[in-house]
Amino acid sequence: MGHQYKAVQWNVAKIVYDLYCLAALAAFIGIFMTVGLAAHPSGHRADPVVLLIRALGTAAFLMLTIVLAIGPLARLSPRFNPMLYNRRHFGVMTFLVAAAHFGLATFWYHASGPLNPFVSLLVSNPLYQSAEGFPFEVFGLAAFAILFVMAATSHDYWLNNLSAPVWKALHMLVYAAFGLLVLHVAYGALMTEKSAIYPALTVAAFAIVAALHLWTGLRERRRDAGMRGVSASDGWIDVCAPADIPDKRAVIAPLPSGERVAIFRDGAKICAMTNACRHQNGPLGEGCIKDGAVTCPWHGWQYRPEDGVSPPPYTEKIATYDTRLSAGRVFVKVRPNAPGQRSQFIMMGAAP
Amino acid sequence: MTLNRGVYRGRADSDMFIGWAKTPAVDRRFLVAALPTMLAGVAGAAYAVASNLDDPGAGAWKTGALYRATGVLATRPYPMLRVADATAPDGVRSVLIVAQGKCTSALKLPANDGRSYAVAGALIERGARRMIEVPLMLGDWLTPADESAALPPPRIEPLGRKTLAGQIMDTKCFFGVMRPSRGKTHKACASLCIRGGIPPSFWAKGRDGRESVLLMTDPDGGPLGESILPFIADPVRIDGEVFRVDDLLQFRVATHAIARI
Numbered sequence: 001m002g003h004q005y006k007a008v009q010w011n012v013a014k015i016v017y018d019l020y021c022l023a024a025l026a027a028f029i030g031i032f033m034t035v036g037l038a039a040h041p042s043g044h045r046a047d048p049v050v051l052l053i054r055a056l057g058t059a060a061f062l063m064l065t066i067v068l069a070i071g072p073l074a075r076l077s078p079r080f081n082p083m084l085y086n087r088r089h090f091g092v093m094t095f096l097v098a099a100a101h102f103g104l105a106t107f108w109y110h111a112s113g114p115l116n117p118f119v120s121l122l123v124s125n126p127l128y129q130s131a132e133g134f135p136f137e138v139f140g141l142a143a144f145a146i147l148f149v150m151a152a153t154s155h156d157y158w159l160n161n162l163s164a165p166v167w168k169a170l171h172m173l174v175y176a177a178f179g180l181l182v183l184h185v186a187y188g189a190l191m192t193e194k195s196a197i198y199p200a201l202t203v204a205a206f207a208i209v210a211a212l213h214l215w216t217g218l219r220e221r222r223r224d225a226g227m228r229g230v231s232a233s234d235g236w237i238d239v240c241a242p243a244d245i246p247d248k249r250a251v252i253a254p255l256p257s258g259e260r261v262a263i264f265r266d267g268a269k270i271c272a273m274t275n276a277c278r279h280q281n282g283p284l285g286e287g288c289i290k291d292g293a294v295t296c297p298w299h300g301w302q303y304r305p306e307d308g309v310s311p312p313p314y315t316e317k318i319a320t321y322d323t324r325l326s327a328g329r330v331f332v333k334v335r336p337n338a339p340g341q342r343s344q345f346i347m348m349g350a351a352p
Numbered sequence: 353m354t355l356n357r358g359v360y361r362g363r364a365d366s367d368m369f370i371g372w373a374k375t376p377a378v379d380r381r382f383l384v385a386a387l388p389t390m391l392a393g394v395a396g397a398a399y400a401v402a403s404n405l406d407d408p409g410a411g412a413w414k415t416g417a418l419y420r421a422t423g424v425l426a427t428r429p430y431p432m433l434r435v436a437d438a439t440a441p442d443g444v445r446s447v448l449i450v451a452q453g454k455c456t457s458a459l460k461l462p463a464n465d466g467r468s469y470a471v472a473g474a475l476i477e478r479g480a481r482r483m484i485e486v487p488l489m490l491g492d493w494l495t496p497a498d499e500s501a502a503l504p505p506p507r508i509e510p511l512g513r514k515t516l517a518g519q520i521m522d523t524k525c526f527f528g529v530m531r532p533s534r535g536k537t538h539k540a541c542a543s544l545c546i547r548g549g550i551p552p553s554f555w556a557k558g559r560d561g562r563e564s565v566l567l568m569t570d571p572d573g574g575p576l577g578e579s580i581l582p583f584i585a586d587p588v589r590i591d592g593e594v595f596r597v598d599d600l601l602q603f604r605v606a607t608h609a610i611a612r613i
């Protein structure tokens with residue numbers, strides 16, 4: 001079972017996405033170096049290597065901030081879905097930029113001395129007991145270790161082999177990495193540079209990421225609380241009238257159990273399935289029906305509405321839910337069917 | 353509204369972006385506006401961060417040309433060449449000698465015998481302060497010369513006890529190898545250099561804004577040991593004895609007299 005794993009499944013959107021990210025990165029580094037070298041008169045010119053270390057570090061921080069902002073932005077508006085689409089490549093790119101920053105800084109500041117560069121990285125800034133002098137290198141190193149593990153396990157191969165919950169937990173560490181990077185910047189650059197623009201930009205990056213997550217998180221919590229009080233004494237729940245579901249789209253019912261169900265309408269047919277995409281838990285109910293299949297808004301994985309099985313050649317399966325029409329209302333059964341099991345679904349006009 | 357309480361719509365618009373399918377017009381319009389805007393934002397961020405960096409300081413590391421100096425070799429407190437120079441006060445310019453990289457112990461200099469040598473390497477220069485970085489790979493960077501009679505012995509003038517506030521830094525980076533070479537992001541590098549035998553210096557900024565750089569030694573004018581490592585690149589106040597030795601200021605300090613500010 002499972003997908004055919006190719007190294008990367010390319011298409012035009014992904015290529016355009018990656019080229020755009022590379023161009024933006026090149027622009028950032030190019031402008032940073034040009035402006036940084038010209039910022040001071042010729043006798044006071046910054047060392048290009050130090051400048052490049054700073055350009056790469058700033059780029060990695062900015063990229064991680066963007067990576068973390070894309071998720072909630074896509075929840076707030078589907079216009080951001082194209083940015084989510086190949087976010088994984090952007091994440092790996094972030095890791096590579098961080099790796100270049102780490103490698104160059106370790107080489108430039110710690111190599112060709114009396115200590116092994118990696119030992120030096122840990123001991124040359126020795127004030128571990130100090131609140132203010134604490135070595136910023138350690139925060140950066142820890143963040144880098146997390147980004148490394150994430151980049152190394154980013155392929156769907158690992159998602160399947162580590163199981164989704166483990167993979168998800170692992171990739172939630174990105175928030176720890178972001179926090180560590182904020183500390184890395186606060187204890188390093190912000191304690192070195194005098195301009196107030198640096199603390200301002202760092203606080204802004206942190207605040208944007210935090211506010212977006214808080215906003216979407218609260219909204220989701222409110223939504224999940226939605227049906228908590230609804231009784232399902234006979235095992236069925238009243239959801240809506242058939243016409244409430246836009247054609248080829250879905251409504252989402254947060255069941256009292258905490259599960260979310262996506263109830264799709266394709267013309268006269270109404271089918272229900274779990275809201276969680278098998279791929280990366282994308283919100284299927286925010287997707288649509290395309291070529292007769294439920295299509296995830298995040299990366300376009302597809303499932304047949306009746307049985308939750310991906311159309312051939314794929315074989316992914318998700319849980320389905322039974323639906324029935326009663327007194328002009330759509331009811332959904334709270335107990336899910338096994339993944340891939342054909343559900344009892346509604347054909348309007350077909351049943352009395 | 354006939355949706356049951358708590359049920360909500362996914363999306364109602366007819367188009368949806370799917371990576372492998374044709375991009376809907378509404379998304380295309382959004383991207384046409386958003387992609388250049390984001391690019392401008394990225395460019396603006398690069399400009400804002402790069403244009404506000406502190407002045408990295410004056411200093412040069414002239415790796416392009418081989419610099420030669422001839423003078424009397426001294427090894428205490430740190431390896432240096434005393435060079436006759438009419439532009440220097442008292443006619444003597446001190447040129448510190450360091451090796452490539454961050455280890456100077458590898459220099460293996462002959463004994464402090466007052467003889468003259470010619471030294472070849474890359475010049476590191478910050479204002480009137482000079483240093484020569486010798487490529488150890490190059491076997492003949494140090495060759496005996498014969499003008500020993502030309503220089504008087506070093507003039508050592510005590511300038512009294514002083515309490516100075518500033519930062520301890522390694523001379524090599526500060527004289528020009530790294531720009532910027534101050535502050536916390538440079539701390540580990542400075543500490544590694546000083547551990548490797550590169551002479552430590554004290555950078556003090558007076559109330560009038562004038563900066564002075566003093567070569568640091570132990571209370572007897574000998575090399576300082578690793579005991580100062582925890583204080584490097586931190587703002588500190590030190591109570592010590594200031595001397596002028598030829599053209600260099602020397603700050604003779606005991607480690608216990610270093611106080612973090």
Ligand code: FES
Binds near residue numbers: 282300
């Ligand atoms: S989460 Fe990736 S396709 Fe659904």
